[in-house]
Amino acid sequence: MSTRSRPLSPHLQVYNFHWPMALSIVHxxxxxGLALSSIVLxxxxxxxxxxPDYFAMVQSLLGSWIGxxxxxxxxxxxxYHLCNGIRHLCWDxxxxxxxxxxxxxxxxAALMSVVLTVGTWVIAYAARGV
Amino acid sequence: MSLRTPLARARGLGIGHHGTHHWWAERLSALALVPLVPWFAISLARLTGADHATVVAWLGRPLNTVLTLLLIGALFHHAQHGVQVVIEDYVHSHARKLAAQLAVKAATAVFGVAAAFAVLKVALGG
Structure with missing residues (x-):
């Protein structure tokens, strides 16, 4: 049996779409995205x-509409990466x-990511007092 | 024909001793981030709109300093391992793959140390 013509992973073209696959791609x-945006942290x-001055400038940028x-x-x-990551750890x-x-x-995992996001933002807006 | 099993023949050859090291390191850093990330996210949410002195006081508390340093270590370790797997999957030219891996290792080291230095400078009052 030849192994040369086997599709290599990841080889998305040969699979039909299904939701667990989409979740995996989003992961x-x-x-x-998180690796890149850790630069902001x-x-x-x-x-x-x-x-204080430079910090206030960064805070106002992050607090702006686009921030x-x-x-x-x-x-x-x-x-999302946390919740789905726990799923991956369970599989492991x-x-x-x-x-x-x-x-x-x-x-x-998808629902929990939304719940935790909303929860965190409720805490944030409560702390800010708006 | 050998009567030895494929596993017995593979043992001790090539990367047989540390082939799973990368896999383990990525999982261990992930496991460390499971409690650290929600703690940090909620802490930052509670500091929303806080001024410089308040955030400095928060980060200066020993527990927060230590946990933030651990978060930075686990985060950049995990980021390096994760991006390395993505590069291995999509970049097939050996030279470009090597260049990308080295760039990611360098970037995560630089940003990780910079973040840790900033935390220590704030915590130690420099």
Missing amino acids: RITGV VWWLTALAVG RVFLLGWTWAVF AGWGFEIDTARRSGIA
Whole structure:
């Protein structure tokens, strides 16, 4: 049997679309996005070390309309990657491979990411006092 | 024909001793981030709109300093491992793959150390 013509992973073209696959792709996209956007965390911490004036400037940028849109997307990406990542850790431990379980855990991860995002923003707006 | 199993023949050859190291490192850093990320997200949410002095006071508390440093370490370790897997999947030219891996390792090291230095500078009152 030849092994040369076998499709290599990831080889998305040969699969029919299904939701667990979409969740897996989003996991990878959010992962790369989070790796890139961690630069913003470094910038924020550096601004804190630089001093009050520079920190206030960074805070007002992050608090602006466009800054909040970014932070909202960031919050969701963090929690999605976290929730779906826990799902991946369960698979690594050998749990939840049944198709039904995998589908339900996927829905649970997606829902939890939204719940945790909304919860975090409720805390944020309560802290800000608006 | 050998009567030895494929596993017995593979043992001790090539990367047989540390082939799973990368896989383990990525999972361990993920496991560390499971409690650290929600803690940090909620802490930052509670600091929304806070001024410089308030955030400095928060980060200066020993527990917050230590947990933030651990978060930075696990985060950049995990980011490097994660992006490395993505590069291995999509970049097939050896030279470009090597260049991308080195760039990611360098960037995560630089940003990780910069973040840790900023935290320490704030916490130690420099």
